[in-house]
Amino acid sequence: KQEVTQIPAALSVPEGENLVLNCSFTDSAIYNLQWFRQDPGKGLTSLLLIQSSQREQTSGRLNASLDKSSGRSTLYIAASQPGDSATYLCAVVETSGSRLTFGEGTQLTVNP
Amino acid sequence: EAGVAQSPRYKIIEKRQSVAFWCNPISGHATLYWYQQILGQGPKLLIQFQNNGVVDDSQLPKDRFSAERLKGVDSTLKIQPAKLEDSAVYLCASSWTGPAETQYFGPGTRLLVL
Numbered sequence: 001k002q003e004v005t006q007i008p009a010a011l012s013v014p015e016g017e018n019l020v021l022n023c024s025f026t027d028s029a030i031y032n033l034q035w036f037r038q039d040p041g042k043g044l045t046s047l048l049l050i051q052s053s054q055r056e057q058t059s060g061r062l063n064a065s066l067d068k069s070s071g072r073s074t075l076y077i078a079a080s081q082p083g084d085s086a087t088y089l090c091a092v093v094e095t096s097g098s099r100l101t102f103g104e105g106t107q108l109t110v111n112p
Numbered sequence: 113e114a115g116v117a118q119s120p121r122y123k124i125i126e127k128r129q130s131v132a133f134w135c136n137p138i139s140g141h142a143t144l145y146w147y148q149q150i151l152g153q154g155p156k157l158l159i160q161f162q163n164n165g166v167v168d169d170s171q172l173p174k175d176r177f178s179a180e181r182l183k184g185v186d187s188t189l190k191i192q193p194a195k196l197e198d199s200a201v202y203l204c205a206s207s208w209t210g211p212a213e214t215q216y217f218g219p220g221t222r223l224l225v226l
Contacts, residue, residue, distance in 0.1 A: 004154070031212050032212060034214070041219075041220075041222075042219050042220070043116070043203055043205075043217030043218050043219045043220050044155070044203070044205075044215075044217040045217070046214045046215065046216070049213075049214055089154055089155075091154070093211055093212045098168060098211065099157045099160065099168055099211050100155075100157065100211055100215065102154030102155050102156070103154050104152065104153050104154050105154055
């Protein structure tokens, strides 16, 4: 059974800092890995999708890397802003392509 | 492009009562998902539809939960009877063809069972 773990559970940083969120998964037979953002009281917004054959994806100030063999992914946020405050969730789709399995998320607070 | 719509946004009921949630996916999306998100946890898939057929309901508590997708568009999720542990946010999502691509989420329905 696939298990996804995110560390840390919560993170508080000053504005302008570069930061890294971590995600690990137990079964490396994945189809892709996805990062989402969730704002309080709202649904999830997809940030980045990395195919199993890729090593990283970039969107603006966000960069996600994938090391499938070690079962790890990182989300790098450059020059953090208060508007980045949210919960960040990673999720994997296994090679069967059947479903997304989510981690519990990292709650990020960026202080002005 | 309109997003995924859900209603109601909030619902408070007493245990053993029944409740229903509604979801309208993005136009043209064949795949529709219902997730349960308990406070402090990531979403857990309850059921996945491909058009109007069920693809995966292995994590749906079928003794109390039911779902349908009429004509391959709108969907309803029902809980009867509700238990205290059903208190959660119920998220609906949709995608063009399947879970390996980007899913678009609605705002969710927050359920509190007293």
